[in-house]
Amino acid sequence: MSQLAKRKFAIFGFWLLLIYTAVSTTAVWLIQFGIVPSSPRTVAAVKQEAQGEGGGLGDVLSETAFVDQFVREYFTWNQGNETIRASRLKPYLHSTVDSQAGIDMKNATYNSFPRSVGIWKIEDGEDGVRKVYVTVDTVLTHAKNESDQRRAIRYLAVTVKRSGESFLVVDKPYLMASPASAKIELPETKSEQGEAVSDAERVQIENFLKSFWKVYTTGTVDEIGYYEKEKNVISKGLAGLVGTPDVKNVVIIKKQGKLEVKCDVSFSDLPSGAQLSYQYSLSVVKEGDRFYVTNMKQGVR
Template sequence: MERPIVRRKIPRILFWLLIIYTALSTTAVLAIQFGLIQMPSRNLETAEQAPRESDRVMISELAFAEQFVREYLFWTQGNEDSRAARLKPFWKPNMDVQGGLDFKQVEWNSYARNVDAWSVKEREDQSGVIEVTVYAETILSHVKNSNEQKRVDRYLVVPIKKAGDSYLVAGFPRFIAPPVAKMPAEQEEDRKDVQGEAVDSQTRLEVEQFMKSFWKVYTTGAPEEIAYFKKNSKSVSGLTGMMSFLEMDQLNVRQNQGVYVAECNVLLEDLASGAKFTNHYLFKLVKEGGRWYVSSMEQGEI
């Protein structure tokens, strides 16, 4: 007898619980609607929407680098002191306020019309130095005739480092070739310095002659001409119209299992301004059928 009674009571209990829940819910909604119960205000800026600290830092890095490049590429012969005063707040202490620029041979005055940051990355040496690549559209006017003008597009890598609430330029900026868009290609081999023995004098002479020929074509030739020197025969853009090759020195050549590694310093001249730049390069070379080819080419530190 007890079980049927319990079964009859369960639906009644559930019915009254539903009635009570509905009444309480309706009362709560009406109380909120008429302001009797205050709801906490919603935070409209969610965690995903809030600006991240890393984003704010990146924005400040780019802004600082852009400001510096505007001042660095702005000079007028005879107003060197004014340029030095404008650049001084950007440099680390004891750095050359002119940033290595010699005005004695400058034939063109310069100013940056448009400046935009291109990329930013942190050096892997854990020094805290951040390298910002900046594009600058510059207008050059001849020092003897201001009406004679020309446009030069430049890409610079600016090394900066955090200093309090701002940054300082940690080294002289360096000019680089413009980035080139291309279709995805084979993954480049990871750089592995070939350990080997120094080559004989005859091989070193051959490499030296080949390297000089390569640099002349790399700074004057078309992509198809440069490809003639490449192992993969792929057309690549060199520094034609940007830099001229002056000299190569400190050549060191070593060989291991048919691969030749050539390291050298190369002096280039900026065609737009006459400024000279020295860079260090590492080449991997192969010799096939009596001819030398460039297998890979990298820029390194002097």
């Protein structure tokens, strides 16, 4: 291609791009101002099928989402902004429930903001009414001193009823005491029966543990695999999550040719610097002058 032809081709391409840009920009502005209608975007909807009188899984999911959002609005307030709060709550409330849903903020000295909402129980009532029990973690900030903050965890009951494709709150929410913990009996952990190891064996195993835990907290999957008798008996490790481990309270017994090792291991949590303390049980075998882990369990149960 000659230089003249190349130049004509470049000029043609430049004007083509310029015209395309102008047309595209004009079309966007026409759509923005409503002169040219845009085609509607199709949004997929999840079909909710009722399963019996109490409703199906879809009902529960939509109900929990509704209550979660309502409770967030319910526990969000700023002193003097009662009108704004009432407008936020209005879409959630039945006409028989007052606009503030039972909260009078005239004498409130702290503003409120919810950090998290957890739904832990739903009870069926009469005529399709259901009671939803909620845990709410809120931050309270003094209206005249933002540095004065406190945390409040509340337990709340919200009464709702289906209304078309959504729900409505049909009664004032009310606070309740925290759920009482039930008393449970745990069986005593059995002490392992077996032979004691010699002092020399103990030293060898403790040295192995130091090496193993160091690699477990810093090494790759392949490096950790060096300590496995078979693949995938050890989890992926904690590299990047915790700092150097400290191993304490090592108990070793020999049982049916295997070494059963229990120990407490403490790590430093890298993001926070907090100290984490865990209990581990390891099954270890010795082949030649090397030790291998054949099983690994965290916790006492």
